[in-house]
Every structure is written in C-alpha cells, then in structure tokens.
Amino acid sequence: MSKTLLEMRGITKTFPGVKALDNVNLKVREGEIHALVGENGAGKSTLMKVLSGVYPAGSYEGEIHFDGQVRHFSTISDSEHLGIIIIHQELALVPLLSIAENIFLGNEVATKGVIDWKQTFRRTQELLDKVGLKDSPGTLITDIGVGKQQLVEIAKALSKKVRLLILDEPTASLNEKDSDALLKLLMEFRTQGMTSIIISHKLNEIKKVADQITILRDGGTVETLDCHNEDISEDRIIKGMVGREMEDRYPAREPDIGETLLEVKNWNVFHQHHRDRQFLHDVSFTVRAGEVVGIAGLMGAGRTETAMSLFGRSWGHKITGDVSMRGKPVDVSTIPKAIDAGLAYVTEDRKHLGLVLINNIMHNTTLSNLNGVSSNMVINDRQEVKVASDYRSKLRIRSHSIYQETVNLSGGNQQKVVLSKWLFTNPEVLILDEPTRGIDVGAKFEIYSIINQLAAEGKGILMISSEMPELLGTCDRIYVMNEGRIVAELSKAEASQESIMRAIMRSGEKH
C-alpha cells in the first residue's frame, strides 16, 4: 500500500457560537482519488479552507501532516508552495483574458516584469495537451463553455507543480459528457501518480472514481470507506451522510391529474445574442392540474431557454407561439403579465437570479407579490410578517428568524425561500428549473415533498432537471429536449434513463 501523503488529525475549528469542525480526521494516500462527501454544512469546505491556509495555523486545533512533516500554513501561498491546489466551485478565471493569460495569472513567465509571450504560449499549449483541451491558448475564457473552463483551471493547477489537487464540486455545472471527460482525466492523472481530493454531491460519479470515501456529518468525521475492499453502494454512502437509511429518495405520491392548465403551441425563439439563429423550434407541450411534468435533456438543449422565454420573454427575441391557460389564450409578454396569467418560474441560479441575497427572508418572500401585503402602495408590516412567518414554518425554512439575510442560509433553505416567493403569487403552474441543484440529500427530499404537496393541491409542475433519476423519481410524464426541439414525450411507464438517452441520441442522428 502506498504511503500517506496528507493526514489531518483532530482538526477542530470554532466560529463564534458554532463548532464548524469537531475533531475531524482525514488521511489521504499518495496517488489516490479521495472523495469527501457530506451534506451542505457538514464542514467539507471549512476543512479544505483549513488545509489550504485560508484559515491560518493557530485559528484551529489539530495537526496537518503533509509529506511526512507537520505543516503550519498561514496563507494560501504557503500551501500552494507545497503543491496543494484547490479548484473552487465558482471558477476563478478572468473572462476577458485569454486561456494563456489566465493560466499564468500571478505567476507570469516574465523577466523583470516583461512577459515572454512565446514561452507563455508554448507552455500553455503543453498544459492544454495534457488536459486534452483543443482550443488555442489565445482564446478568451468568455468564449469557451463551463466544461472547458474547468479544464483550464486544472491546467492552471498543473502549471504550479501540483502534488495534491482538490476539486470542489467540479461537475456541478457540467453536462454529463463534460463530467465524464473530467472524471476520465482525473483517473488518467491517477495513473501518473497524482493525488486528488474530490468534493461532490453526485454519488454516482464518486462511486466511479474514488479509491476512498470520507464522510463528514455535522462537522465530524463519520467514517472512511475503502472502495477496493468492499462494494460501496450509493445508499451506503447516503446512510453515512444522513445518519439513517434513506429507504426512498423520492417521496411517494398518488397522482390525481385534472384538466389541462398550461398549453404551449409552436413556440419559436431566436437566440438572445446571435440574433439570426433560431434556438427553439416549434416547442409544444402541456401541463395538467396535479401533474408533475419533466423536461429532460443535455445542457444546451434549450430547456432553461424554453422556460425563460415563456416567462415574460426573459430570454431570446423574435418569440412566436401560442400560450393558453385552462384553454384560454393568455398574454405572457412581460413578467408581470406572466405572473398574472398564473405562471411562476423558479430559476436554476438562485443566487444570481432568484434571491436578493442582501435582503432578509421576509423581503424576498413578498417581493413578487408586494400587492398582496399592501394597500395603496403602503406595505402592511404586520401582514407581511405573518405571510413570511407562515411560509417559513410551512416550508420549514431553517433560520433564526424571518429577518435573517438570505445570504447566510444554506442552499436548501435558500431554495425554500425562492419557492415561498413564488407560492405567495399563487400560481397555477410552477416551472422549477434545477430545483435541487447544489442541495444536500436531506433538503432534496424536502423539496420533493413540497413538489408533491403542490401537485396534490392541484397545481401543475413543470420540472427541468439534469439529474435523470430525479426526473424519473418525481415526474408523471417527461418531455425530452434536444437542440431546441422536443424529441420525445414519455409516460411514467415508458421513461427510463435508457429511453431518454435513446431519444436524445436518435434525434441527434436525424440532423
């Protein structure tokens, strides 16, 4: 067995009033892929911040052994110097600089401050070859997709003589193809002897690549599983994360489907920026009362664009098509009109598009329906408090009060605030775009339960998700989208991961 590269012993980190880490142990062997899993707030990020020196030595208890020696990192550059490199979930690339400039940012190939561009480009090319990126080093970051940007980050790490590569949710915003490519790359690096730590919520991916899995829960180490000694199932990992067996990841529901609520016919939309490119072609679908309808598809298939163009023309231009609600044509040309028509759109990007993070729970809850708590434009404070408190308890938003700023909430609770906001507009059809992205297992279950509850109340739900098991577990009917078209409609009985993928692939061949 290879030797231990990193050992973190008895790490305890306290913030005022909260013990974020409590006697955490982590042992990473040289040349392995070590997965770190746990619910949001379990302490994964804090642990990595301790390791990288964001929290300097002395601000926590415990010891860090790296390469056989006790280390005290007081800044990030201390840990980087030893080859410990973190790639954060939110990528730290400058959009308007080139790949080469980004890779060597702060670490330029220069003599006396004058950059040697020839050398920079040559070395960038070498690094890009290593990570299998075919774009030229001069390409601007803004012109390449998130998947490629992730590769640039890895190339940047490689440029620094990395010994231990830490990836925080590397595949969270990637489609399946890019995710697969990234994971393959990691496995390739492993054969070359590189050690990596991967933090992820996607258990199927972890199962695929990890040699060992360390599970954190509530700031403590639960256990470390060795994937080579036993066959570790996803349920086994979940059990460790939540502390109990999750018999069913998707709460059961008896669908009671009524009349057609939303009907969209021949929805054609041109691209927001490339204005002569048609992006959506004759998209038609229906959502009925009490029904949960899914839209499956790869990233870029046009799912979010369908939702946003429908919701007050928030995306695209030259939009044509018919929308009706309960059989009557409705005007959804602006967001207020779409809301009046009974639509609500829960965005996939809750931090940038869903919440006003610096405002509190109450203000976010009532934002879309201020008229519901005011008369003659004057807000009735008491009514507003009551509305916010009701939703807080109904959706079980964990917070110390409705006055807590939403920036301080966990992902799951933030999502519940966004849901509260839209529920308060009393919509007939809710469009949920990736409603459980970046949310831990326990909170996901709660979100599914809320969805079921809404369906039971007779609302129509249109759910966009990149996680196929989630769609299969919650939806009554699934539309499959590819390249701006609806390519299949599958009933619950017909739908499976295979049938969805088959529909996507087959439609791809046709064009």
Place this chain on the structure above:
Amino acid sequence: MSTDTVTQRTQPSVGEYLKKNIREYGLLVALVVIMIFFQILTNGVLFRPVNITNLVLQNSFIVIMALGMLLIIVAGHIDLSVGSIVAFTGAMSAIMLVKWGLPAVVVVPLAILMGAIMGAAQGYWVAYQKIPSFIVTLAGMLVFRGMTYVVLSGRPVGPFPKEFQVLSTGFVPDFLSITDPSTSLIKNYVALVAVLLLVGYAFYAGLRERRLNAANETENEPFGFFAVQMAIIGIVAIFIGFQLSTYRGLPNVLIIMGLLIALYTFVTTRTTVGRRIYAMGGNEKAAKLSGINTERLTFYTFVNMGALAALAGMIIAARLNSATPKAGVGFELDVIAACFIGGASASGGVGKITGAVIGAFIMGVMNNGMSIMGIGIDYQQLIKGLVLLAAVFFDVYNKNKG
C-alpha cells in the same frame, strides 16, 4: 446549533443589538460629537440662534438633493448632473421671474417640471438603453452647465420679487404671539411649539410602534436604546427649536425639508416602490425576474432626482437673490458624499434616508464650524475628504469583521 432552531424570536441582548446596528448609532453619535466639538472650538458660536438658522439655510438644498440621490445610489446608480440641474433650473426660474415677469406660483412648479424632464432625459439612457449612469450623468453635467451659460449669456440674473425669496429666506410668521417680541427672549413661539409637538409625537409614535411590534413578535430595539436615542434627539431638537425661536423662528426651508424627509422616509421604508428600489439595487436580475419593472423604476428614480434638484436650484437662487452660471458647481459631490457618509453602499441596495440626512448635516456642521474658525477652503476640502474616507472605511471594517 442556533441556526437549526425554528423557535420564536427572543429579544436581542443589548450588546448584540448594538453590534448589529452600530452604523446607525455610530452616525448619530458622530454628529453629536462633531457638534459639541465645534461648539467648543468656535467658543459657542455654532449653536447661536443666528448661526443655527444659517446652518439650516446653507444645508437645506444638500439635504433635499441627498433624498433623491439616496434613491439613485440604492438603485445602484449615481447622478453627477445635479449641480448643473441646480444651475439650469435656477437660471430658468430667474428668467421666468425677472425677464418674463411670471408670478412665483407659476414659476416654481414649472421649474420643478423642467428638472423632472432633465432627469427623465438622463433616466431614459440609463434605464432603457443600459448606458452606465456615471457616463450619462457626466454628459448631463456638461450639457446642462453649457445650457445654463447659454440661457444666461454668461451673466447673473436678479434680483427676485419678495414672494420668490421667501422660499429660502422667509420664516413662518408668529401667529401665536404669546409675548411681545420686542421685550421677550422668545421672538417667535411657532418654532418652539412646533418642535415640542413633534418631539412629543415622535415619542408617542415610537412607543406605539414598539407595542405593536411586541404584539406581533417583531424585532424591537432594547428599551434602553430607544429611550437614550429618543432623549438625545429630543433634547437636541428642543434646544435647536428654542434657539431658533429666540431669533426669527422657523425658516420656511426647514418646513419644506422636514416634510420631504418625512415623505421620503415613509416611501423608502413603508411603500412598495421603496421596497422595489432596494430589491433592484440588491440584485437587479432577481428583481426583474420577480416581476418588477426595473426599467421604469430606474427611469422614475432619475425623474425624481431631477425634480428635487430643481427645487434645490430655486432655493439656492432665492437665497443668493440671483441666478449665476456657476451656481451649484461641485454640489453633486457634497450630495453623494452625504449619502456615503450616511451608510449607503456604492454597489446598491443599502442605505437609509435618515443616514443620508445625518450625513448631510455632518458635512454641513463641519463646513460651517470650520468656516467660523477661519480655516481656509483648502484645508476644509482636505478634512472633508478624510472624513468621507473614514466613514466608508468604518462600514467596510464592520462588514468584514461581522
């Protein structure tokens, strides 16, 4: 863990509360400290009745414009053109009054409309064409200044009829006349009585609010704070009211300013429009997707700013009794500084009317105090600049620590 409890809210402890609201109390304390500081350094001149009256007259227009600027800054924008709008609307009202002979009752609303149109002209580019407000209003600043020179042909216009001058130099007449003004210490009872009534009402309203909050489990500040704050504000207000009443009473401008402060405080804290501006400044995209017409809201924020700048322009012209092409030069900076000293955030979404008003008075007291002490304009600028930096640093420091 505390974040996991879904219990009812308990009253915050005094320390906790102070920490959370240090900015607001800090600002009030800073104003009081600065007042006392200059009161001592000027050997008591600062709080003399004449000087307090001057202080009000000199700062009224900054305060009035700060009300509009706060909304602009909260919305995530900036307006550099207010000084030039002041000059142009002042010039136009002078021309209408003096050259065209229109009565003041017609001129005042016309000039305010003109300011609103100037604001609209800029708001259009910012809101609908998405040009950064810094650039649009920089252009506006140049254009409106140039227009002022054109309409005035480079020469001042004045003097104005009495009925227009009272806008800024008039006082509320002493209709109470309890004692004979020629013998009594108190020359004008209106000021004193008005202030006493206001303080009494503020205390009553504050108590009522607390009672209602308590009944609804809404957050209340600790009673000690409420009492001390009320006492400080009350004592200062009554003192100022008393001083004013021993001179000529309540300046008309103070009434206008007071009403506007009350109106804008109400709009920002209690109405849907106010709430939407804060949401838009905090996250424009999220606000838009929540059904807020962000373009229209931005547009009207600029219209409002233009109207307030026009009012300020007339007050300044009336005070100087002439409109000059150089009126209002550099005022935009004082107004913006007042908002930032008052705790507004340059990135939008944060800021309070009370903060901007106190910020304006901090600047005003410093201007006035330093002038009385005979400190040159050069050092005054230097000191004001440092105070602005210190105030904003205090904000950033607090945020990072918390």
